[in-house]
Amino acid sequence: MRVCHVVNVLSDTTMAGDLAVKQAEMGDVDRIDFGCWRGCDTSLTHDDVHVHDLTHGNTTRLEKIRTLKRLVAESDVVHVHHTISGAVATLLSNLHRTPVVVTEHNSHRGYKTTRLIVNNATGRFADRVVCVSDSVKDSFAPWEQKLIGKNKLQTIYNGVEIDRVERAKNIDWSIHNQVEIDPEAVIVSSAGMLIEQKAQHILIDAVDEANKTAETPIELVISGSGPRKEELQAQIDDSDFSDRMHLLGFLPRREQVYKMMHESDIYAMPSRWEGFCVAALEAMAAKTGCVFSNIEAFTPFSDVASIHDRGSSKMLAEKICGLAENESKRMSLSDEAKKLVKNKYSLESTAKSYLKEYCHIDND
Template sequence: MKILHVINSFEGGGAEKLTLQIHQMCLKQGIDSHALSLMQSSAGSLPNAYSLGFDSPYQLSVPFKLYSFLSQRQWKDLNVIHVHLFPSQFFTPIISRYLNLKASLITTEHSTVNWRRNKFYGKLIDNFFYNFYQKIICISSAASEALLDSQPQLMKKITTIHNGIDIQEYLPHSTSQPKGNTPIIISIGRLVELKNYATAIRALNKISEQAFEYWILGSGILEQQLRELVNSLNLESKVKFLGFRTDVPDLLHQADIFLLTSLWEGFGLAVVEAMAAELPVIVSNVPGVREVVTEESTETSEVGFLVDPLSEDDIAKKLSKLLADQNLRLTMGKNAQLRASRFDIKQTVTEYIDLYKKNVS
């Protein structure tokens, strides 16, 4: 079986990480897997990884260079083309069909929200390109429900496969650094509006008399704005911007509480990573994230707290409770690690491979 993954970029969060993990694990199982990034890539050392070298997936010449790439002889015998994220989802099937490639087309829907669903012409765009795909994989039940709400005609094509992580990579181990006396709250994600860091920082200001440090892992266009907010609230001694980091497991092992205040998420991969590292979590009560931390039938969680991402008071109250109670943190952390085991990347990839085999051309 020969597979080609196509995605906008290899650099980034959940979608990008999942794509590369599936690719690597397929290679380990002897599957002829390949991965293509439309944008410039640092994954040059990864086997069978390619890049078209663009600065943006929306550049006008993207479809022409993608056409040139897919017209190479080596792709004539592809069995599956698996596409992730727009506009890769739009360009790839059109070019594939124009070249008369026989590969089955599969795509993964990684979010519960996109700008197109709120616009009439956007829904027409989605209706057009989704029509090319044999299967549409959603990373959570929430992502599936959101897509069906926008495109109900896709019901027979949609299936849900939860995201996963390498659980062993995040488990605390004997060489993990001991936690200090000052509790550390940690957040991971791009510094963009979606992640709602400003609300988190203002919530922390409400409990600034308590002992804590807040570590923010990530980079993005809002960094300067967020730094200015921290300075205006005199939180420079408590809030630390650590930038993009590759040592996430080690930093999670040093932390005491994980915080996510996103306005929406398709799944919440960083939440699973934190739970695997035995951290209690305080996360937005939004679809996608909610199903990671609790059962569908309840709004409460044994692994942490669900909060209103727009309420500074709610976030502050839950943070204050965990900061003040070490035993509660430890109990919820143990529960979190047990729940994280449900989202093992090995199970995720097994389900993907089974789906490929059922839809192979």
């Protein structure tokens, strides 16, 4: 079987890249092509995974389409992951009668109308629409389910490469070399785009509040970039404990994010909504005590993490203090969290589930 993954941009943090390499390692797919509509800034380390930067050598959009058309025509299954590239690849696949799998990575409740229209048009012409969690699947409005076809909707949870997370402990990089952190402090970390969805402003308020009552100093490190960077930095500057809160910026290597998690005592995600956050799995795989908002996407983790009301910085501060001052509870939660990831959310399990879908639609 030959599979073609299509993304907007391939980077070191692209989940589809990890999935493609794992599929190749398992040996059930003969060849995997990877079409990158807007380019790529990383490589995939497997001889059977072939990355095609569609911006390289294609000076016009028509030339990009022709190159992608060739990849689609040579494939048995096309697997698309992002809105624009997914729409183009699905249209081309339909022309060649090549089966298409669409992965929906985020909740539709946060999408603007134009994106909903494009996504649902793509889903309409796909053979499978795979949601990365039940919460993503449940976010489809009745009209979307009717347009796409409810029988097309499946759930395959994202997975994490646990060994890769573990190996990152030993890389030559540290948050302590990036910012000044009190060696006696409890470290809280968070990773993600600096956007409204991730609600880092709630976390900043919570850590500021927690420092007012905690016996031990609490330091916050946030990795990521995005349109709210200046706003969040201004919020930090106006905080009472501004010297204990740090924006690290975008970390280009995923191993750096993993190392940040390993060096942290607590990992927090106060998200307003999520599809199914791989970073949450990675933090649990790193055995970091986790605090999550009580949104539907984090429901599967409610027994292995501390949960706070969405939007409540006061409750988040209480949860952070509770874990900061109770190491045994923190360790107990993190031990159970890693077991959960290992047993239910491995990348190998995700790859096997997708292969099953490929074979099913290829035989239809």
